[in-house]
Amino acid sequence: MTEKLNVVPFVSVDHMMKLVLAVGVERFLTEMSAYIEEDFLRWEQFDKTPRIASHSHDGVIELMPTSDGHLYGFKYVNGHPKNTRDGRQTVTAFGVLADVGNGYPMLLTEMTILTALRTAATSAVAAKYLAPKGADTMAIIGNGAQSEFQAVAFKALLGVNKLRLYDIDASASQKCKANLAGMGFDIVIADNAQDAVEGAQIITTVTADKQLATILTDNMVGTGVHINAVGGDCPGKTELHKDILLRSDIFVEFPPQTRIEGEIQQLAADHPVIELWQVMAGKAQGRNSSAQVTLFDSVGFAIEDFSALRYVRDKLIDTGLFEELDLLADPDEPRDLFGMLLRAAKASAV
Amino acid sequence: MTEKLNVVPFVSVDHMMKLVLAVGVERFLTEMSAYIEEDFLRWEQFDKTPRIASHSHDGVIELMPTSDGHLYGFKYVNGHPKNTRDGRQTVTAFGVLADVGNGYPMLLTEMTILTALRTAATSAVAAKYLAPKGADTMAIIGNGAQSEFQAVAFKALLGVNKLRLYDIDASASQKCKANLAGMGFDIVIADNAQDAVEGAQIITTVTADKQLATILTDNMVGTGVHINAVGGDCPGKTELHKDILLRSDIFVEFPPQTRIEGEIQQLAADHPVIELWQVMAGKAQGRNSSAQVTLFDSVGFAIEDFSALRYVRDKLIDTGLFEELDLLADPDEPRDLFGMLLRAAKASAV
Missing domain, CATH: 3.40.50.720 (NAD(P)-binding Rossmann-like Domain)
Incomplete structure (x- = not known):
């Protein structure tokens, strides 16, 4: 993965579909289930909080954060039952995985497809123990x-x-x-x-x-x-x-x-x-x-999204199915954000 | 702006610098201050909550959501004082503005530079009333x-x-x-x-x-x-x-x-x-x-970020300083997410 400090790997919907297809849906679900099991087995290590919901007349927008002390993940997800009338999804989602040590995001990814996969994987993991x-x-x-x-x-x-x-x-x-x-x-x-x-x-x-x-x-x-x-x-x-x-x-x-x-x-x-x-x-x-x-x-629950984010992050290295997003300001001198702006002005004037 | 349902406008660090420079720093601050004042004047309309913080040994990662019932905004921001040792920013941030009516994100933007601007704008707005x-x-x-x-x-x-x-x-x-x-x-x-x-x-x-x-x-x-x-x-x-x-x-x-x-x-x-x-x-x-x-x-506070997101969103239409991000899964038939995956497989096989 890149060492450029300003760049965050981004998995678009198109790349997510290609990733799932490259791995194979069944194998993707099986491998992701192993990540979910691994995280459920260390449940007590996680910061856990009910999702933070913003309710409105037509639906809800939620943030679902969690952290294991090394990685931090959150998902943005909406639920709007009437959306299908306009050809929109009832539920869409995206998520971020970040490094707790420096707070920098390590992955931004679509999570509409990924949530569908992690929900199914979690159900199947539960059924392994219960059915x-x-x-x-x-x-x-x-x-x-x-x-x-x-x-x-x-x-x-x-x-x-x-x-x-x-x-x-x-x-x-x-x-x-x-x-x-x-x-x-x-x-x-x-x-x-x-x-x-x-x-x-x-x-x-x-x-x-x-x-x-x-x-x-x-x-x-x-x-x-x-x-x-x-x-x-x-x-x-x-x-x-x-x-x-x-x-x-x-x-x-x-x-x-x-x-x-x-x-x-x-x-x-x-x-x-x-x-x-x-x-x-x-x-x-x-x-x-x-x-x-x-x-x-x-x-x-947020930990399942965290597992899914971890899994996708690990899969990127082999597949290269991501873009580099210029998301983080990275001045040469961290205290000189304003100077970065001035230098950008000079660069564009040249 | 685009009508493609899968696409979310994204303002990179580079585009944010170009936007600030195109508008001019002083004018950018003045115009954004007007958005902040407008939102402070309707303070009671907002969902307000203290930021949701995940603390660790080296710093903190926070989510700052708010909504006025029509738009929803949140910022991801970290604070890691030791980051400057590795040439990283102490504080980096990005944010999202979304439509409360359908839950779809309308803007994803860097907010490291934008936070610096909104913090200064808020200070100046306060001083207008207090100095x-x-x-x-x-x-x-x-x-x-x-x-x-x-x-x-x-x-x-x-x-x-x-x-x-x-x-x-x-x-x-x-x-x-x-x-x-x-x-x-x-x-x-x-x-x-x-x-x-x-x-x-x-x-x-x-x-x-x-x-x-x-x-x-x-x-x-x-x-x-x-x-x-x-x-x-x-x-x-x-x-x-x-x-x-x-x-x-x-x-x-x-x-x-x-x-x-x-x-x-x-x-x-x-x-x-x-x-x-x-x-x-x-x-x-x-x-x-x-x-x-x-x-x-x-x-x-989250409402200042909300104002900043609103301002940037409004500025995009004139300037075109954004990319289109393929962030949202958009199947032709909302209930057919799996079918979208299958069709992607067929399309790539051709």
């Missing part, structure tokens, strides 16, 4: 932008190769099926959510509704199932009936954030939950019986 | 990276044209004097701080020490003076003797932040302070006698 052994069938309820990433991550990490898709908009399921063609999945499009969950050991809910919705009711969830609840991720947005939560063991990323944003916003503030990192570190039990219903109440 | 009428002489104690910007801002907004410089490092004063040559200043380099303040109606302190320091003692401050205290701006970093504070009327940006970071960290948590915006809006009195010592305890 029933040998699970090969997953229902995906909600077949929007996140659905294919979930499918590929679960295939890459757990070997899931049978999908049962359902969306209130049948064209979304068709799009999902078409996108996953030729990737080794056996795909059924179901007529309703009840039909979708039949025979599935894993149920992924990933709808985009902002209202309190009930995508899954209690009678639809059989014993032994792992629920990967991805779509409920902000205040007022849930997908599961409360009765499901009451008979599940609930695993979360960062409880102070999940209690505000996750499915468990429906429960009492002291309802017991298990931190995923503790299961990974062997400090808490994950799945303990074949009858247990496990629920990963995913909302997305 | 004695007709003040034409300013002492500047601390002649580092911020000193020339302060000088030019006070000349542009108040007509200050006599400078008395002092720095513990005489070469810094020489650098400051040389940089300001030909700009219409009468400049004296003083042997010590006591000498520097003689005859000055305005005293600007802008040293870079991180420790609790006493740049000014009580006997050095005569009646009627306006003190522009810029250098004390984080916990443990102050420049003025407490006795000066006790006989000054103290004006601040955002009290919850200034009580942590400013000179007033030396005082009781309930020591009376006056919010600058209230003076500007006619809700509180500024200077009320020729004997009064006024103190602007400047720490830098």
Whole structure:
């Protein structure tokens, strides 16, 4: 990488797509999952804070910072459900990785695509610890932008190769099926959510509704199932009936954030939950019986973005898939910022 | 500006210097000051929060967000006093302006230079309301990276044209004097701080020490003076003797932040302070006698960065001094992020 002090490597959307394709989507998800696991295993080293949200009538803009004492990362992400009307993404994101020692940014990258990948990777990592052994069938309820990433991550990490898709908009399921063609999945499009969950050991809910919705009711969830609840991720947005939560063991990323944003916003503030990192570190039990219903109440936490940023940064060196951004003022003499301006005037006058 | 949804205008360091030079430093400061005043006058419309800081052994990385309900801005800024050893800036910064309605970033810009300008502009705006009428002489104690910007801002907004410089490092004063040559200043380099303040109606302190320091003692401050205290701006970093504070009327940006970071960290948590915006809006009195010592305890607040971002954004349309950054994923169909990836693969295979 460069030694020019003014320059920050920048990964555009185009470069991110090329990077993902050069590595291969499945391998990208598998390798990034290893970074996520590594960071979850040293959870206690991180500065952790719920995201800093700026709410407005139409949506929210959030900053999600974290640091392990050596690196600092943050993500800017918005959530605007009505955006699709104008052909915009509901969620877009970008992020920065910086050196804690000198405060200089080391990477600026698009994170819309990267967030989709890290969300799916985190779900699959959680399922490695929570889903029933040998699970090969997953229902995906909600077949929007996140659905294919979930499918590929679960295939890459757990070997899931049978999908049962359902969306209130049948064209979304068709799009999902078409996108996953030729990737080794056996795909059924179901007529309703009840039909979708039949025979599935894993149920992924990933709808985009902002209202309190009930995508899954209690009678639809059989014993032994792992629920990967991805779509409920902000205040007022849930997908599961409360009765499901009451008979599940609930695993979360960062409880102070999940209690505000996750499915468990429906429960009492002291309802017991298990931190995923503790299961990974062997400090808490994950799945303990074949009858247990496990629920990963995913909302997305800053440490996952940090892992994703670390992974991308490491991949840049080999691939060269970045631009150099002239982001940092770098006067020859640090105390002479004004002089740098004067010299620029002289240089342009010549 | 562009209508391509994936593109965010980016102002590099090089473009920022060209923009400042194209507009002219004095005019840039004057025009940006008007944006700052405009935003201070509608202070109550803003979401306000103290900056979000991540402290480490060597420094701090901060995020400074704010929003007026229509636009959202944030700045990333570090502070690492030891950085100059490696030829790095102590403070570097970049920032983003976004549309609250759809959450999309509208501008990404370097803010190292821009922060230097907005800090000086804010000081000069405060002095317009607080300095004695007709003040034409300013002492500047601390002649580092911020000193020339302060000088030019006070000349542009108040007509200050006599400078008395002092720095513990005489070469810094020489650098400051040389940089300001030909700009219409009468400049004296003083042997010590006591000498520097003689005859000055305005005293600007802008040293870079991180420790609790006493740049000014009580006997050095005569009646009627306006003190522009810029250098004390984080916990443990102050420049003025407490006795000066006790006989000054103290004006601040955002009290919850200034009580942590400013000179007033030396005082009781309930020591009376006056919010600058209230003076500007006619809700509180500024200077009320020729004997009064006024103190602007400047720490830098997110709304000033917001004003600076707004100003730069408005200037881009005329000047074209920006690049287009491919920062936002923009699939033809918002729900089809994965399909965009697949189409990129096909496009690159052709």
